Structure formats: C-alpha cells, structure tokens
Amino acid sequence: MNNYKAVFFDFDYTLADSSKGVIECINYALQKMGYPKSSPESICKTICLTLSEAYRELxxxxxxxxxxxxxxYFKERADIVMCDGTIVYNTVESVLKRLKSxxxxxxxxxxxxxxxxxDILKRDGLxxxxxxxxGGEDVAAPKPDPEGF
Structure with a gap:
C-alpha cells in the first residue's frame, strides 16, 4: 500500500541539466559587470544557489x-538562451507517468x-x-527553507 500522497522534485540536476544555459548567462552577467569569465566547473557548483549567492561566490x-x-543581467540573457540551453533527462517522462499511475x-x-x-516543460510536453x-519568485525564503512546501 502506498502511504505517500505527493512527490516533489528540484528542477536543476534532478529533472534537467541547465548547466549549458547557466554557464552562458553567468559569464554574460559577470562580463557585463567587468569581471572575467568563470570556469564551467566553478559555475556548476553554484547552480542550486540563488543568483545573489552565486554572484557572491563567483x-x-x-x-x-x-x-x-x-x-x-543574468535574467536578460536567460530570457534568450535558457530554454534551449536546458536538457530534460530522458527518464523523466517515464518516472512521471509511473507516479501519476x-x-x-x-x-x-x-x-x-x-x-x-x-517553458522548458511545455517544450518537452511534460x-x-x-x-x-x-519557483524562486514564489517564496520569500529560497531552499532549503521549507516555505516552498
């Protein structure tokens, strides 16, 4: 018997890989502010942080x-490239179908x-x-604060 009523997911690195888009947007914003580009490895370590935290870290x-x-600046670039720079993992749809069943x-x-x-989920029919x-704009306190739940 199933005792669960709901399953919640994070998006980045759980359902999708947005690192290509994030790397481009962060480096765009950093350069607009006079900073050099950061390495993809450094940027990927900040993906689950808020943008303010990522900025401070980098x-x-x-x-x-x-x-x-x-x-x-990040949002300015992300509005152009983020959807195309994000890949939903190929197992996501089958997992979601199973959960719904x-x-x-x-x-x-x-x-x-x-x-x-x-936008990304619409693009992929999910x-x-x-x-x-x-989303981040829906809560005053970002994860890991429990407000989103």
Missing amino acids: SGDTSDSNAELFRQ MNLKTGIVSTKYRYRIE LQYFDVII
Whole structure:
C-alpha cells in the first residue's frame, strides 16, 4: 500500500541539466559587470544557489546592489538562451507517468523562475504531469527553507 500522497522534485540536476544555459548567462552577467569569465566547473557548483549567492561566490563581492545588477543581467540573457540551453533527462517522462499511475500528486520546488521551468516543460510536453510548480519568485525564503512546501 502506498502511504505517500505527493512527490516533489528540484528542477536543476534532478529533472534537467541547465548547466549549458547557466554557464552562458553567468559569464554574460559577470562580463557585463567587468569581471572575467568563470570556469564551467566553478559555475556548476553554484547552480542550486540563488543568483545573489552565486554572484557572491563567483565574484567575492558582497554588495546587495551589485548582486541585484548581476541578477538583472543574468535574467536578460536567460530570457534568450535558457530554454534551449536546458536538457530534460530522458527518464523523466517515464518516472512521471509511473507516479501519476499511482495517483500521486507531483510538484517542483526550485530557485529557478517558475515561468522558465514551465517553458522548458511545455517544450518537452511534460507540463501536464505537474500539479504545482514553486519557483524562486514564489517564496520569500529560497531552499532549503521549507516555505516552498
């Protein structure tokens, strides 16, 4: 007997690999702010952080106003390249179908913008499998804070 009612997923590195898009967007934002590009390895270590945290980690700058500017530059580029720069893992659809066949609700809780997740899932025909998507803009406190749940 199944005692669970719902399964929640993170998006990045759980359902999809957005590292190609993230690397491009972070380096775009860093260069717009006068910083050199960061290595793909350094950037990938920041993917599950908020953009402000990623900025601080990669630049060493703790200024809130600069972190906000970085976020704006990142978003500017991400609106163009992120959907195409994200690959949903090939096992995701079969897992979601199985969960739905078990009458489980499914959701995503991520620091990534909800509309961007929805665009990627629509592109791949997967949006209908999710009952709720909580993006970074939907909560005051990002993961790991439990507010998204």
